[in-house]
Amino acid sequence: MTDALHYVRMANAVGGRAEMIRYTFTLAERPWEDVLHRYEDAAEIGKKNPFRQFPYLVTSSGEVIPQSLAIMCHAASGTSAWPSDPALLTKALVVAQGAYDLYQAFGGFAADDLVAKKKFEERRAPQYFGALAAIYGERRFAIGETPTFADCIAREAIAWCVRRNEASKALLDGSEPLRAFIAHFDAVPSIAAFQAKQRAARELDPTV
Ligand SMILES: N[C@@H](CCC(=O)N[C@@H](CS)C(=O)NCC(=O)O)C(=O)O
Structure with missing residues (x-):
């Protein structure tokens, strides 16, 4: 089984x-x-x-x-997708939880809740996209050169927001580090x- x-x-x-x-x-x-x-x-x-x-x-x-x-x-x-070294696991969890928070921030309100949508677009999306861009601007993947579960969360959380939200799409379009991260992740065989x-x-x- x-x-x-x-x-x-x-x-x-x-x-x-x-x-x-x-x-x-x-x-x-x-x-x-x-x-x-x-x-x-x-x-x-x-x-x-x-x-x-x-x-x-x-x-x-x-x-x-x-x-x-x-x-x-x-x-x-x-x-290698789940770091065994505690320091590397900690590093991965920073990205994993941050990206999960992005996913939750967008998934946590109804499409017709315009107040929540505005808050997401003006505050949360720039906050989370900005943090992930800063991290991926420094290294290829969450812990360095090796892709892990944290990158899986980040990849899908970004895609999830971008698929349904124009402000998120604009943030990704304007973020070279995040576009590079997605290209690196998608190129893993x-x-x-x-x-x-x-x-x-x-x-x-x-x-x-
Ligand atoms: N923390 C949970 C959240 C799971 C979650 O919210 N799932 C949604 C669907 S993707 C759900 O079942 N919602 C119905 C509910 O919470 O009653 C996880 O990461 O698995």
């Missing part, structure tokens, strides 16, 4: 937090399978995940792991292969 990642896939095969985890499995070169749900299945989730949230993982031995960061730790421990597979799947069926 393989680790099974349970989540809700959005149109165009976009997974949000699940995408960060899929990148992490990919970077770690470890297998997993996707199990897709609908939000209407929430009652079912409660039986497996006490947080009643997606994503969650059912490991090959049947253990249920909720919370995306914990799932990433499970997925990548023992590989396992990631490039994964993204090509994703593109092919979307062309066949944009709903999966």
Whole structure:
């Protein structure tokens, strides 16, 4: 049995937090399978995940792991995608949590909440994009030359905001360090292969 990642896939095969985890499995070169749900299945989730949230993982031995960061730790421990050196792990977590905060800041308000949208665009987005740009302006990946789970979070958090928010798109367009980071991340061979597979799947069926 393989680790099974349970989540809700959005149109165009976009997974949000699940995408960060899929990148992490990919970077770690470890297998997993996707199990897709609908939000209407929430009652079912409660039986497996006490947080009643997606994503969650059912490991090959049947253990249920909720919370995306914990799932990433499970997925990548023992590989270069999860630093074993405490100082490097700390460095990775700075980026991981900062990028996760960006994701939450944008995901945490309804599309029609214009006050929250303004606050995000004027305050939070420049704050988080600016911090990540400062970090990636100094080094290729979160900890240096080796890509880790933290870069998986940053890659998807940036993409998530940019896909849906013009102000975020403008921030990325104006940030050479962030555009360079994305180019470096997408050029990692396992990631490039994964993204090509994703593109092919979307062309066949944009709903999966
Ligand atoms: N901290 C959790 C957050 C998970 C989360 O908020 N999931 C969303 C979907 S992507 C969800 O299930 N929302 C429904 C709810 O919270 O009731 C994680 O990182 O996995």
